[in-house]
Amino acid sequence: MNLFEKSFLYITITLLSLLTVCSKPDNKRIVLAVGGAPSEVEFWEKIAAQCTEQTGIELQLIRQPTDTDQRRQNLVTALRAKKATPDIFLMDVAWIAQFAGSNWLEPLQPFMDKHTISDTSFFESVVKQADHYDNKLIALPVYVDGGLLYYRKDLLKKYGYEKPPETWNEFIDCAKTITEKERQKNKNFVGYVWQGAQYEGLTCNFLEFAGSDKPGIVIDSSSPIIHTKRNIEAATLMRDLIEPYNISPQNTYTDMKEEEVRIAFQSGNALFERNWPYAWKLHQSEGSAVKGLTGVALLPHFKDGRSASTLGGWHIGLSRFSKQKDKAFTCIAYLLSSEVQKQFTIQLGWNPGRPDVYNDSTVLQIMQHAPILKEVFNHTVVRPVVPYYSYMSAVIQRYLNAVLSGKIEASAAFIDCEKELQEISRRYSK
Numbered sequence: 001m002n003l004f005e006k007s008f009l010y011i012t013i014t015l016l017s018l019l020t021v022c023s024k025p026d027n028k029r030i031v032l033a034v035g036g037a038p039s040e041v042e043f044w045e046k047i048a049a050q051c052t053e054q055t056g057i058e059l060q061l062i063r064q065p066t067d068t069d070q071r072r073q074n075l076v077t078a079l080r081a082k083k084a085t086p087d088i089f090l091m092d093v094a095w096i097a098q099f100a101g102s103n104w105l106e107p108l109q110p111f112m113d114k115h116t117i118s119d120t121s122f123f124e125s126v127v128k129q130a131d132h133y134d135n136k137l138i139a140l141p142v143y144v145d146g147g148l149l150y151y152r153k154d155l156l157k158k159y160g161y162e163k164p165p166e167t168w169n170e171f172i173d174c175a176k177t178i179t180e181k182e183r184q185k186n187k188n189f190v191g192y193v194w195q196g197a198q199y200e201g202l203t204c205n206f207l208e209f210a211g212s213d214k215p216g217i218v219i220d221s222s223s224p225i226i227h228t229k230r231n232i233e234a235a236t237l238m239r240d241l242i243e244p245y246n247i248s249p250q251n252t253y254t255d256m257k258e259e260e261v262r263i264a265f266q267s268g269n270a271l272f273e274r275n276w277p278y279a280w281k282l283h284q285s286e287g288s289a290v291k292g293l294t295g296v297a298l299l300p301h302f303k304d305g306r307s308a309s310t311l312g313g314w315h316i317g318l319s320r321f322s323k324q325k326d327k328a329f330t331c332i333a334y335l336l337s338s339e340v341q342k343q344f345t346i347q348l349g350w351n352p353g354r355p356d357v358y359n360d361s362t363v364l365q366i367m368q369h370a371p372i373l374k375e376v377f378n379h380t381v382v383r384p385v386v387p388y389y390s391y392m393s394a395v396i397q398r399y400l401n402a403v404l405s406g407k408i409e410a411s412a413a414f415i416d417c418e419k420e421l422q423e424i425s426r427r428y429s430k
């Protein structure tokens, strides 16, 4: 071998070994798909690095978009193609059943048994209602969302109200009285902002108006029922708040999604707001007109009902097509540990699915409303856990939005809506 041949061999060997190091085969690392706001994804990168350091398993992120639907599409494509990655992913609670019904989720109990992690560490009602399918545990909560009533503490006090209203009648009286007075100084002031635009958030709001004694959408032996006295009462109230009560603004049914609602309240132009817990941290941020003035309570209810909070949030699942399920579960266990959940709470204002985090002193310091959150999460109402839920919700949103705009009466809307829902259920039921 001459010098040239020797050097060539040396370079080739070096390159080959470098390539082996750099391109670790896929079966070495665990791939996690997450999306959300850019700041949230940024934080996930940090958590993934920590997971790698702590568990010795390389956790790599696939960054997904912010939008729930795009995130779902993204995952559906990979799972339909039975791809081995992502091994683990976050799911909106609203689409867990679709994934489970498609048989894309690996049951978790056998892995839980091997690890020190127990499902009793999480909110029992959440795990029971959202994370089971065909009696199997197929997901676990990363963070939970529930509808909350935010209110202006200062204004209630100013007008002599000792506590936020509990029933809708009390709520209407209080909102009307204060709004009329406040409007004399600020013509943009409104009584109540909530999510009424035609999208998933509207279904969530409707379920809360309807209350939790009898959930607004019941699927009775595969037959959806929505045309009920309580639902008509709830949808009529939603409409009445806009008109004739003039408590909620006209653009409720055209524009109001989470961020529009949050901004209206945060700029000091609303007495009450319905939103998810994420809004709390932002309301308390520098520059917020409601910093230090915001209270949190359970949403109001009808006199003969009780407060209901739609269960939202994001859950982690393990792909049935993952080739490294044991290792993937080790990462899940790490991400769901108290330590990591605490970090999500402190940094992002998320609400962990584990009650123990709410007792932590640092968490309590930044979340003075933690006790009320705990109560909210014990009052949740769940969107129907069926694989065809997204199709049903699209129909419900269309009819409800028409009721809010005054185009159709609630009773007539629910008769037609129920027919469409039953047709969907016939088409998609097993």
Ligand code: GLC
Pocket: 068, 092, 093, 094, 145, 200, 201, 204, 276, 311, 312, 313, 314
């Ligand atoms: C929140 C909830 C999610 C819900 C969505 C509706 O992101 O966590 O469950 O589907 O709001 O807009």
